[in-house]
Amino acid sequence: MRLSRHTRRLLLLRVMAWLPALAGAAPTGDALERTAVAVREPARAVLLGAALAGDRIVAVGERGIVALSDDGARRWRQASVPTSVTLTAVRFADAKHGWAIGHGGTVLASDDGGERWTRRLDGRRAAQVVLDAARAGGDARAAQDAERLATDGPDKPLLDLLLRGGPRLLVVGAYGLALASDDGGQSWQSWMPRLPNPKGLHLYAARQRGQTLLLAGEQGLVLLSADGGLSFRRVETPYKGSFFTAELPGEHGIVLAGLRGHAFRSVDGGATWTPITAPMPASITATAIGADGRLLAANQAGFVMALQGDQLVPLNAAPLPPLNGLLARAGAPLLALTVQGAMNVGAQPQRTP
Numbered sequence: 001m002r003l004s005r006h007t008r009r010l011l012l013l014r015v016m017a018w019l020p021a022l023a024g025a026a027p028t029g030d031a032l033e034r035t036a037v038a039v040r041e042p043a044r045a046v047l048l049g050a051a052l053a054g055d056r057i058v059a060v061g062e063r064g065i066v067a068l069s070d071d072g073a074r075r076w077r078q079a080s081v082p083t084s085v086t087l088t089a090v091r092f093a094d095a096k097h098g099w100a101i102g103h104g105g106t107v108l109a110s111d112d113g114g115e116r117w118t119r120r121l122d123g124r125r126a127a128q129v130v131l132d133a134a135r136a137g138g139d140a141r142a143a144q145d146a147e148r149l150a151t152d153g154p155d156k157p158l159l160d161l162l163l164r165g166g167p168r169l170l171v172v173g174a175y176g177l178a179l180a181s182d183d184g185g186q187s188w189q190s191w192m193p194r195l196p197n198p199k200g201l202h203l204y205a206a207r208q209r210g211q212t213l214l215l216a217g218e219q220g221l222v223l224l225s226a227d228g229g230l231s232f233r234r235v236e237t238p239y240k241g242s243f244f245t246a247e248l249p250g251e252h253g254i255v256l257a258g259l260r261g262h263a264f265r266s267v268d269g270g271a272t273w274t275p276i277t278a279p280m281p282a283s284i285t286a287t288a289i290g291a292d293g294r295l296l297a298a299n300q301a302g303f304v305m306a307l308q309g310d311q312l313v314p315l316n317a318a319p320l321p322p323l324n325g326l327l328a329r330a331g332a333p334l335l336a337l338t339v340q341g342a343m344n345v346g347a348q349p350q351r352t353p
Helices: 005-014 018-023 025-033 123-137 140-152
Strands: 047-053 056-061 066-069 087-092 098-102 106-110 118-121 158-163 169-173 178-181 203-209 212-217 222-225 243-247 254-258 263-266 274-276 284-289 295-299 304-308 311-314 323-327 334-338 341-345
Touching: 047 098, 047 334, 047 341, 056 087, 056 098, 056 323, 056 334, 087 158, 098 158, 098 169, 106 158, 123 140, 123 178, 169 203, 169 212, 212 243, 212 254, 254 284, 284 323, 295 323
Parallel strands: 047 087, 047 323, 158 203, 203 243, 243 284
Antiparallel strands: 047 056, 056 066, 087 098, 098 106, 106 118, 158 169, 169 178, 203 212, 212 222, 243 254, 254 263, 263 274, 284 295, 295 304, 304 311, 323 334, 334 341
């Protein structure tokens, strides 16, 4: 399988370190079995995602690095991780229980606030789950695609993680990978047969609001479920480029953003769309809802932006390094995740020491 033009562009812009893992199965397979690379300053690594575990910040990134801070991003230390693949996202259900995903179909779990992690899924097992589901469904083409997935080896990244309540998880990623667990990752089911994604387009973002689930991805792909994920329909939008991130603000709102700064908002569940103007044509790689309810976005030009009306307005006067993620914290500066580490963004952008 070859990566699409959109995926090559995203991975080149977002994190240079992702490229070796996507290029072939062998390096990823080796990295799956190696413990995370130990570094002196984990907060200065390439970081892609972060979450709050109670008051603790847990950030993940290249080479299996998990960085922990218990003092609001002033001091950091590195957690124990059994793999050195790049980790792309992390979520915590409470102060103790969290999950992280990454390259090689990796899903990790922690029950101690991110101190230690155990593997719950890898690309080999994920491919077998997908293959079993395709064969059980009697879809010859899906079975053929799943067989190729298994033959390729564990080289497909997972790109977003959704906590669906309690121990229920959904992970999505390259080539339309979508797997769910109802027991915290002990067992898995393929959701790919229920997604109207016959081309196997990459899935970059997963969001939930009540019984509404939204998946967004490559070539303008937007899938919406109104029944908690039992079924999905494709939603048409004005843009056919890739959406790298999404949010579900309000009761019926949807915000999509992605390639070259293209962003759109719907207030009626995706029936109609309004363009959101970005200040520059740089890809938007992350969004978040701030503690004050504002929608925030980050782009590859190094700007954190807030939605005002139908415009994204920069919050920082000078550009930061290219941005990969945002973490909003009540009563604290916004934490930006960059290719040069974690940085607090306030009235004047400050780097965490």
